[in-house]
Amino acid sequence: MDVKDEVDGLLSRSSDVATTKDRRVGLIYDERMCQHYAPDYEDHPECPDRVRVIWDRLNSSGLAKRCIILNAKDADDNHLALVHTKNHIDLIKNISSERSESRRKRTAAKFNSIYFNEGSSEAAYLAAGSVIEVAEKVAEGKLDSGFAIVRPPGHHAEEAEPMGFCLYNNVAIATSFLLNERRELGINKILIVDWDVHHGNGTQKMFYKDPRVLFFSVHRHDFGTFYPAGDDGSYIMTGEGPGAGYNINVPWENSRCGDADYLAVWDHILIPVAQQFNPDMIIISAGFDAAIGDPLGGCRVSPYGYSIMLDKLMEFAGGKIVMALEGGYNLKSLANSAQACVEVLLQDKPVIGTLEAYPFESTWRVIQEVRQQLSAYWPILAVKLSDKVIDRRITQIEFSSSDSDDDEHEHTPSIALDGFKTVDDVIQPFVNLKVSEDGQDQEATTWRSELSKINIWYATYGSNMSISRFLCYIEGGQTEGMRKPCVGSVDKTKPKKIIWKTFPHRLFFARERTSTWGPGGVAFFHPKSNDQEKTYMCLYKITLEQFNDVLLQENASSYNMSHPLFDMTALQSIQTEKCISVEPVQRGWYHNVVYLGKEEDIPILTMTCTASDVDSFVSGKFPINPPCKEYANTLIKGLVEGKQLSEEEASAYIHEASTKPL
Numbered sequence: 001m002d003v004k005d006e007v008d009g010l011l012s013r014s015s016d017v018a019t020t021k022d023r024r025v026g027l028i029y030d031e032r033m034c035q036h037y038a039p040d041y042e043d044h045p046e047c048p049d050r051v052r053v054i055w056d057r058l059n060s061s062g063l064a065k066r067c068i069i070l071n072a073k074d075a076d077d078n079h080l081a082l083v084h085t086k087n088h089i090d091l092i093k094n095i096s097s098e099r100s101e102s103r104r105k106r107t108a109a110k111f112n113s114i115y116f117n118e119g120s121s122e123a124a125y126l127a128a129g130s131v132i133e134v135a136e137k138v139a140e141g142k143l144d145s146g147f148a149i150v151r152p153p154g155h156h157a158e159e160a161e162p163m164g165f166c167l168y169n170n171v172a173i174a175t176s177f178l179l180n181e182r183r184e185l186g187i188n189k190i191l192i193v194d195w196d197v198h199h200g201n202g203t204q205k206m207f208y209k210d211p212r213v214l215f216f217s218v219h220r221h222d223f224g225t226f227y228p229a230g231d232d233g234s235y236i237m238t239g240e241g242p243g244a245g246y247n248i249n250v251p252w253e254n255s256r257c258g259d260a261d262y263l264a265v266w267d268h269i270l271i272p273v274a275q276q277f278n279p280d281m282i283i284i285s286a287g288f289d290a291a292i293g294d295p296l297g298g299c300r301v302s303p304y305g306y307s308i309m310l311d312k313l314m315e316f317a318g319g320k321i322v323m324a325l326e327g328g329y330n331l332k333s334l335a336n337s338a339q340a341c342v343e344v345l346l347q348d349k350p351v352i353g354t355l356e357a358y359p360f361e362s363t364w365r366v367i368q369e370v371r372q373q374l375s376a377y378w379p380i381l382a383v384k385l386s387d388k389v390i391d392r393r394i395t396q397i398e399f400s401s402s403d404s405d406d407d408e409h410e411h412t413p414s415i416a417l418d419g420f421k422t423v424d425d426v427i428q429p430f431v432n433l434k435v436s437e438d439g440q441d442q443e444a445t446t447w448r449s450e451l452s453k454i455n456i457w458y459a460t461y462g463s464n465m466s467i468s469r470f471l472c473y474i475e476g477g478q479t480e481g482m483r484k485p486c487v488g489s490v491d492k493t494k495p496k497k498i499i500w501k502t503f504p505h506r507l508f509f510a511r512e513r514t515s516t517w518g519p520g521g522v523a524f525f526h527p528k529s530n531d532q533e534k535t536y537m538c539l540y541k542i543t544l545e546q547f548n549d550v551l552l553q554e555n556a557s558s559y560n561m562s563h564p565l566f567d568m569t570a571l572q573s574i575q576t577e578k579c580i581s582v583e584p585v586q587r588g589w590y591h592n593v594v595y596l597g598k599e600e601d602i603p604i605l606t607m608t609c610t611a612s613d614v615d616s617f618v619s620g621k622f623p624i625n626p627p628c629k630e631y632a633n634t635l636i637k638g639l640v641e642g643k644q645l646s647e648e649e650a651s652a653y654i655h656e657a658s659t660k661p662l
């Protein structure tokens, strides 16, 4: 089953439950957890505002008042001792009463990515105790589900040491508490889903031999270089002794995984295994540092993505789900993601939307490796994924060079944070994503009607020179040689006029394959003009609204069009700037919009790669490649139909563009 089918299936189910009355969702937040903060690093990513913004958002959105607010509680030492050593408990208990700050600092320095202040002990006890409190209430049936908005986080904390901003392992403590201290509640099997972008090393170790706990973690691993680094997060770590098969790691090989990647893992690993395991409760190590815009994570999960991930889990254990906050360092993403999740827990709205992006090729590779590794324990994973499913992918090479640069940036170990890295300059425009469906519709309607009144010329040098091909972008559908259909534009009105012109720019062919055409290079237009060159272009008079939909489809992104990608302001500024790189679709190959002057006083726009991408083609970092036959034929067809060249001349033109050195 592919992602789209899954989403469709989900729609009907969610719509059914949306009409039932609100579920009893518990929330815990306590300002005292904000008294734990880094003494020196004022802008340490694990800051008190992380929980404040979530709490504020749940209140301002009116969600909090529909939940049951519980009081935070201190954890009992006995319960902490279920997973931590006595020395560890004593250390955390006493750290705040240390005589001096410098002594606390010396102690903190012995550990990996840890700070302490005078509020740390109390916050750590409240965080652990609050997750226990929510979990207990859900287990008792007093709540349907709940969210403990706690910090410090917990999943890196090990039996005998704090680590990675985590002091006590909140989720592991609550899990162990239910399984060992409250057996009469009948919670005998717990699924822990750790979707924090970092591996839950502490939790993994605590239940490594325990078949009552299925620990599932999806995280960036980057071949062992991403925090917490090493082999613990590898997919070969599957559990030991009676716990063999009950530890599942899905290690991303690279940054930028998004909704499509996570949902593919849900559909092809987590959900089938959860069906077999049949948990009595699910506890989520709910870090939101895989969210779009997170400065540490570098991934791209949207609030919508989190809501589907959570909604798919609601099918299990009668919806008994406990969420405990772990990481998440972009305050806006945190608030947006947490809001989306609480809306799902309340089940007050169907989860709707479309997912247009495909997973990375590397994602399918990882999924297949994990399935194979675990198939001995979970027979359902032994079934080979069909080529039809794994063909839905995008290749890693689609990143622009600037993307790769900040990849390296993230890998650079930081001395101060010991592996965690604050990358303030990678906060992305996506953080403004709204999660309210109603608001979205309204905003979308507003920008669409505004931009539908503006005409532009969309100038194309590639397969869109063939009218039947271009109409797929407007009306939807597919044409000869295409492997997958286009969704089309919202406004399906045909172009008002078609003309041809030539421009002094270089046409060339590059990249290895596309999901639309399969193997072979595709056309690019050098963004810089050059009098020695000539590119034939077909100009379609369409609205700026339609141009936005074409721009989106050309760049195959899951961007939610609640806002235009290219608005009136962009149209004005491009006339002086000449090029505008459209940030939200930066992952696409054609995100650079280029202004080519005016015709009938209407601006002419095309889309291509950036000048820095051209440098990468020249240097060999990205491949130069001739087009495949179907693709070349579509171009030739366009040029011939447009009466620009004879078939022979058109073939020679394409041949020259694909062979002449760049």
Ligand SMILES: [Zn+2]
Pocket (backbone or CB within 6 Å): 196, 197, 198, 287, 289, 326, 327, 328
């Ligand atoms: Zn994290």
